[in-house]
Amino acid sequence: MKKRITNADRAEVLVQAMPYIRRYYKKTVVIKYGGNAMINEDLKHQVMEDIALLSYIGIRVVLVHGGGPEISSLMNRLGKQAEFIDGLRVTDKETVDIAQMVLAGKINKSLVNLLDHYGGSAIGLSGIDGNMIQAEFKDERLGYVGNITMVNARPIIDILEKDYIPVIATLGCDEEGNTYNINGDTAAAYIAGALQAERLLMMTDVPGILRDKDDLSTLIPKISVEEAKQLREDGIIAGGMIPKVECCIEAIRSGVKNVVIMDGRIPHSILMELLTDEGAGTMVTGEIDNE
DSSP states (O other): OOOOOOOHHHHHHHHHHHHHHHTTTTEEEEEEOOOOOHHHHHHHHHHHHHHHHHHHOOOOOEEEEEOHHHHHHHHHHOOOOEEEEEEHHHHHHHHHHHHHHIIIIIIIHHHHHHHHHHTTOOOEEEEGGGGGGEEEEEGGBBSSSEEEEEEEEEEHHHHHHHTOEEEEEEEEEOOOEEEEEEHHHHHHHHHHHHHHSEEEEEEEOOOOOOOOOOOGGGGGOOOEEHHHHHHHHTTSOOOTHHHHHHHHHHHHHOOOOEEEHHHHHHHHHHHHHHSSOOSSSSSEEOOOOOO
């Protein structure tokens, strides 16, 4: 039988959350949104509801989103085969046009609409708007995949100061008018750094960093940057986790206080991370060397 939640229980939850609300009040939190939490409709609604709640209690949330699976889906429908090199999508001119349609169009506006539905006030942007994400060609083999050269945070700050939630699609541009597809984790790290965010939450399809990838009980709740480097040398941080941890280090190097790699498949994982003692995932924090 499902336990009945009393009004006293609800009041206790609010009291327990008060120190965390105070900690993050008027602070900036950047959320990188993607993976299964974006594909699963129930989870998508829950994530948007949680973000709207955070905005209500005075936390300045910036939502950065990708949309790789939807780009691939549209490419397939158009008869275009997706190709990847080292995990990055090969992006010719036609593909970058498709990415722009999917990211800055369908996905971005659907997220804005959902946030508005749950009482949030959101404005959709892409990295092209206001020359926000400036980029250059990353590798000629990849085509229009961008390497970020600078983030202009002014458009984001202007929106935050008017109490809106910026929803940012990960596209970039250069002075020649080229549009680039930007890796979502990388874009979130650079944006968080430019904003000097209190925290960056990277929603993924894994629980966090595991000492044994096959044993969920080996989740590492907190590590310093130096410990993360050692775990990579030891082969514990490997495969697809390597670029995510590199993004964590980049964010911290740029002034973000800490970064959390968290499991976006868990309902209300954002609220668990920000408003409870338990947290959700692996926090990467600490100073880095000057190498």
